[in-house]
Amino acid sequence: DAGVTQSPTHLIKTRGQHVTLRCSPISGHKSVSWYQQVLGQGPQFIFQYYEKEERGRGNFPDRFSARQFPNYSSELNVNALLLGDSALYLCASSPGQGVEKLFFGSGTQLSVL
Amino acid sequence: AQKVTQAQTEISVVEKEDVTLDCVYETRDTTYYLFWYKQPPSGELVFLIRRNSFDEQNEISGRYSWNFQKSTSSFNFTITASQVVDSAVYFCALSAWAGNNRKLIWGLGTSLAVNP
Numbered sequence: 001d002a003g004v005t006q007s008p009t010h011l012i013k014t015r016g017q018h019v020t021l022r023c024s025p026i027s028g029h030k031s032v033s034w035y036q037q038v039l040g041q042g043p044q045f046i047f048q049y050y051e052k053e054e055r056g057r058g059n060f061p062d063r064f065s066a067r068q069f070p071n072y073s074s075e076l077n078v079n080a081l082l083l084g085d086s087a088l089y090l091c092a093s094s095p096g097q098g099v100e101k102l103f104f105g106s107g108t109q110l111s112v113l
Numbered sequence: 114a115q116k117v118t119q120a121q122t123e124i125s126v127v128e129k130e131d132v133t134l135d136c137v138y139e140t141r142d143t144t145y146y147l148f149w150y151k152q153p154p155s156g157e158l159v160f161l162i163r164r165n166s167f168d169e170q171n172e173i174s175g176r177y178s179w180n181f182q183k184s185t186s187s188f189n190f191t192i193t194a195s196q197v198v199d200s201a202v203y204f205c206a207l208s209a210w211a212g213n214n215r216k217l218i219w220g221l222g223t224s225l226a227v228n229p
Binding site: 040044048090102104107 | 117150155157159160204216219220221222
């Protein structure tokens, strides 16, 4: 079975642009979470979606938004990119709503110039 | 406050040495979960273990072992007879309530280099 897949793997944008990151969870998993990991730090929670509804939101500005589709895949959108948005964006899926065990993708490395 | 502290930023050992990675946490929750994840250079976070707050039994899985002590709010991770493939960044994490759901609070990670 395929693991969590994220696309694209790398992305270069300029300040002010918009970006969409995509995530496909493990088959059968209904929850998707998004994390931002800045170099040298631990992941920071951005969003969790379960059964297509937002179930948790971290301390990120409104420029960050996400959604989950009927097939449980998810998109993370970031508007008006800032240099500080440069990071590894990780998607994680789990069977249920909790954080019992998260399965992570390899991430999307976003560079904002 | 909910917080995870991994005081060791970087550790370097020679292959076959034992190494312990420290994790200290803070939480006001009476029920909580602690985790260890491994992040190799490829970037993907790999789940290693989950421990709930009611289970203080130490756990051993092959060369890996974990020591959970509520009295000192610590959840330390030991690798016995380290190997080069163990080189990675290791994260300790705590599940905490955020609204009606739990989220993970992560430490800053410990970068482990195992040299041949």
